[in-house]
Amino acid sequence: MPMTPESAVAGPYDALLLYSFGGPNAPEDVVPFLRNVTAGKGIPDARLEEVGEHYYGFGGKSPINEQNLALKAALEAEIAKRGLDLPVVWGNRNWAPYTTDAIDELERLGARRAVALVTSAYSSYSGCRQYREDLALTLDERGQLGPDGSTGVQFDKVRSYFNHPGFVQANVEAVLEAFEELERQGGNPAVAKLVFVTHSIPDTMEAASGVGHATYSDQHMDVATLVADAVAEARGHAVTWELAYCSRSGPPSQPWLEPDVNDLLTERAGQGLTDVVLSPIGFVSDHMEVVYDLDTEALATAAELGMTAVRAATVGTRPAFVSGLVDLILERAALARGEQVTEAVVGTLPAFPSVTPPDCCLRRDGEPSGIPALCSKDMHR
Numbered sequence: 001m002p003m004t005p006e007s008a009v010a011g012p013y014d015a016l017l018l019y020s021f022g023g024p025n026a027p028e029d030v031v032p033f034l035r036n037v038t039a040g041k042g043i044p045d046a047r048l049e050e051v052g053e054h055y056y057g058f059g060g061k062s063p064i065n066e067q068n069l070a071l072k073a074a075l076e077a078e079i080a081k082r083g084l085d086l087p088v089v090w091g092n093r094n095w096a097p098y099t100t101d102a103i104d105e106l107e108r109l110g111a112r113r114a115v116a117l118v119t120s121a122y123s124s125y126s127g128c129r130q131y132r133e134d135l136a137l138t139l140d141e142r143g144q145l146g147p148d149g150s151t152g153v154q155f156d157k158v159r160s161y162f163n164h165p166g167f168v169q170a171n172v173e174a175v176l177e178a179f180e181e182l183e184r185q186g187g188n189p190a191v192a193k194l195v196f197v198t199h200s201i202p203d204t205m206e207a208a209s210g211v212g213h214a215t216y217s218d219q220h221m222d223v224a225t226l227v228a229d230a231v232a233e234a235r236g237h238a239v240t241w242e243l244a245y246c247s248r249s250g251p252p253s254q255p256w257l258e259p260d261v262n263d264l265l266t267e268r269a270g271q272g273l274t275d276v277v278l279s280p281i282g283f284v285s286d287h288m289e290v291v292y293d294l295d296t297e298a299l300a301t302a303a304e305l306g307m308t309a310v311r312a313a314t315v316g317t318r319p320a321f322v323s324g325l326v327d328l329i330l331e332r333a334a335l336a337r338g339e340q341v342t343e344a345v346v347g348t349l350p351a352f353p354s355v356t357p358p359d360c361c362l363r364r365d366g367e368p369s370g371i372p373a374l375c376s377k378d379m380h381r
């Protein structure tokens with residue numbers, strides 16, 4: 001294998017864990033999958049039935065697993081291109097291959113220390129700590145969680161990468177393509193509003209996401225500003241934009257981040273808005289939240305309102321995104337080796353911590369989870 005520049009060293013890591021949410025592959029998977037996702041979360045049955053219907057409407061199969069396999073293949077190709085020796089293992093929190101299956105695979109490969117890359121770009125309980133808790137719980141079930149960290153495979157995590165230049169660049173490219181598509185559909189890009197969309201979370205989770213760093217919604221505001229500015233510059237006209245949310249669940253009494261994307265479209269249509277580009281910056285691939293909540297629901301809302309609306313692509317396997325992820329892995333490796341590293345970031349926020357403070361991204365503000373979480377200062381060796 002030819003050696004590429006000195007930066008191309010993955011040590012101390014001997015494997016990469018591509019760590020995702022998981023989704024059902026067949027109708028009979030849907031209910032057990034939803035049980036895995038919602039265990040102890042207090043989500044009303046009516047919401048679960050509704051979400052189950054979203055999956056059945058797509059043949060009981062989420063696109064997420066194939067998308068993760070595509071991302072795995074793209075990462076493997078980029079890793080090979082850089083001359084790195086870093087096998088990629090895929091695992092999910094909520095469906096097969098489960099976290100424990102991935103750890104089995106890592107052990108088969110003889111891996112001692114793996115770097116984990118989660119398929120969430122932003123920090124909150126759902127996108128950060130819940131993965132770290134799942135790793136700790138899984139190692140514990142396997143009898144591999146020592147008092148100061150794991151006694152089995154050791155895991156380090158790549159920092160939340162919403163403000164990495166590769167992620168932002170890939171979103172800019174996708175939004176520019178969507179503006180062109182809007183024009184092809186007879187819309188008027190010069191007056192189109194750019195509506196960024198992400199997953200809503202409870203207000204309590206939003207507050208807890210801001211311990212030691214910017215909150216989940218502020219992280220999105222930074223990315224949205226960067227993408228909108230770059231798009232306006234490339235297109236040579238002003239672009240107005242807003243941030244909206246989708247996929248709210250939980251009881252109606254519980255406040256979640258708003259506005260909902262459908263409500264926003266309805267309100268703006270009433271004020272004369274005719275053209276919309278939806279940019280799903282909160283998601284890295286076109287999984288169920290995107291193909292149902294945006295492509296099915298929000299685009300139907302826009303059509304009913306007589307708008308011309310186009311949904312921009314997610315970053316998926318775009319080269320700028322994939323190569324940025326490999327840069328992040330190499331950056332994490334250099335940090336683990338104790339080297340001085342300039343962390344690549346864009347926007348107004350700093351690079352997020354790779355090893356988080358103990359109370360970072362709790363599920364609810366001020367309420368310790370009681371669950372250990374890996375890649376945290378109190379757990380790290």
Ligand SMILES: CC1=C(CCC(=O)O)c2cc3nc(cc4[nH]c(cc5[nH]c(cc1n2)c(C)c5CCC(=O)O)c(CCC(=O)O)c4C)C(CCC(=O)O)=C3C
Nearest residue numbers: 021023037041051062064120126127199201249287288289
């Ligand atoms: C911030 C965030 C992301 C974005 C970051 C990221 O991309 O990871 C995300 C992604 C995803 N969420 C997904 C699916 C679900 N999320 C649920 C429930 C919840 N999500 C939450 C937050 C997030 N979720 C929250 C606060 C809940 C309430 C329960 C709780 O407090 O945890 C439920 C239960 C039913 C419902 O309530 O909707 C389902 C089925 C899938 C898989 C899609 C597929 O199958 O293609 C993906 C990628």
Ligand SMILES: [Fe+2]
Nearest residue numbers: 126199247289
């Ligand atoms: Fe979710």
